[in-house]
Amino acid sequence: MPTKLRSLDKALPLVGAKLAQVEALRDKWPPSGNMTENINRIKELVQETRSYLNRISLATPFSGRGHIELRSPRNAEDMKALTAIDLLLSVEERPPKVDHGGGDQMFVLYLGSKDSSGDYIGMAIRRKVLLCVYKLGGVIHQVETSQIKTSNFHHVVFQRVYQDAEVNITADFMSPWPLHHTPKRYRSNTLSGILHLDPQHTAFYVGGYPDDFNPPLELRFPKYRGYMKLSYINDQPLSLYNYKHAVNMDSDLRALTYVPAKKTVKKEN
The missing domain is CATH 2.60.120.200 (Jelly Rolls)
Incomplete structure (x- = not known):
């Protein structure tokens, strides 16, 4: 497994955990002035990161x-x-x-x-x-x-x-x-x-x-x-x-990338 993929494999579960922590902190902060803008920005980052995670192959x-x-x-x-x-x-x-x-x-x-x-x-x-x-x-x-x-x-x-x-x-x-x-x-x-x-x-x-x-x-x-x-x-x-x-979930088992073949699909008789 390439080094970059191995690092990504270990980091992804941590990203999910961090997202949950950020959301919990966001709910505790009082909305006032620039703080409201920061909270909204955090919300956008959470959604962007979740969207990224959902598209990883x-x-x-x-x-x-x-x-x-x-x-x-x-x-x-x-x-x-x-x-x-x-x-x-x-x-x-x-x-x-x-x-x-x-x-x-x-x-x-x-x-x-x-x-x-x-x-x-x-x-x-x-x-x-x-x-x-x-x-x-x-x-x-x-x-x-x-x-x-x-x-x-x-x-x-x-x-x-x-x-x-x-x-x-x-x-x-x-x-x-x-x-x-x-x-x-x-x-x-x-x-x-x-x-x-x-x-x-x-x-x-x-x-x-x-x-x-x-x-x-x-x-x-x-x-x-x-x-x-x-x-x-x-x-x-x-x-x-x-x-x-x-x-x-066994952390020693690594995720597997997949690249679907782009060739003729055989049909079942």
Whole structure:
């Protein structure tokens, strides 16, 4: 790994922590005269830095022991009828000595109510196949997609329009010949099409979840092991380095840059 990238890898989590400290200080300062201008400038710097973090092309490593909690999306109202999630996955095979039958199953992400009783959108790997799950108005919808092979990057685009969904996966995303799988489409016979997310009571967990959180049964799997990068939710860019909390994330595991191949994409027969 180049020296500059190694330094960046170590610095990014610290930048996120410093941002939180700056915001906390800003809220404590009394608004008066030039102080108000300084506070506004700090606010601008915070937003600029967050925007920078959200656009960095780094995939975050997960060791199977930790998780990341992101801030709830600000555009919850826009997500009611439409949700689009763009991410990269590269799964590592679990060592047999710690597998215990869970190597083919991993939690990927959860966005929904903090007590998991309300609406949500989630992803998991079940029997090596990516499963996209969403709950709308008490009705659970599931989309089984394609197999996620170990040690290969997969580009995943999940799109939901009301109660219907489509998932597009491109395997071997970083190779000279990426493979575009046939889109998996799900059409529901229900009319429960609105995603209700209360920003004040929404949790966004990636790679795992806290011990005191009881995830939906469809997502109740071991923590993620491998590399992951979240790119967008709807039109909002995301970065796993711009986190709210990070728990048991191994600092010895370095982030991975990715450069997608710009060659002809093979289609699945």
